[in-house]
Amino acid sequence: MTVIITDTGFGTDDWATDFVALDALVANDCGAKALDLASDAEPHDIADRIDHFEMIRVDFPSFADGRGFTIAAQLRRLGFTGRLRARGHVIADQYAMARRAGFDEVEISDELAARQPEPQWLARANWQAHDYQARMRG
Numbered sequence: 001m002t003v004i005i006t007d008t009g010f011g012t013d014d015w016a017t018d019f020v021a022l023d024a025l026v027a028n029d030c031g032a033k034a035l036d037l038a039s040d041a042e043p044h045d046i047a048d049r050i051d052h053f054e055m056i057r058v059d060f061p062s063f064a065d066g067r068g069f070t071i072a073a074q075l076r077r078l079g080f081t082g083r084l085r086a087r088g089h090v091i092a093d094q095y096a097m098a099r100r101a102g103f104d105e106v107e108i109s110d111e112l113a114a115r116q117p118e119p120q121w122l123a124r125a126n127w128q129a130h131d132y133q134a135r136m137r138g
Helices: 043-052 067-077 092-101 110-115 118-122 132-137
Strands: 002-006 009-011 034-037 055-060 083-088 105-109
Touching: 002 110, 009 118, 043 067, 055 067, 067 083, 067 092, 092 118, 105 110
Parallel strands: 034 055, 055 083, 083 105
Antiparallel strands: 002 009, 002 105
């Protein structure tokens, strides 16, 4: 099972549609509503059909792999307005960065949720207040 994390804490997954991997999409098939992107995906590959997706989930194979943050920012710059979810090895310390990069939510395993319980995530839920650049500008 998985845990979905938002600014309000832990929750269950309310997404009911299957995710389709980028390499499984047919060149002209825009019927998929949810897309899975690997950490090495190139967002510009879907730029021409980005508005067809309601949800995009970006994989984080390791907490040390930050490519997903770049992918999220690129998707938002390309105009994606749907739900954007980080999935995998994202840790509580990275939650504020995930939100600033453009993610709406984070999906983690039950095992990770047991090691990093909800209070650790909620401590970073006010991600806008924890922006060091804004504090520096004053």
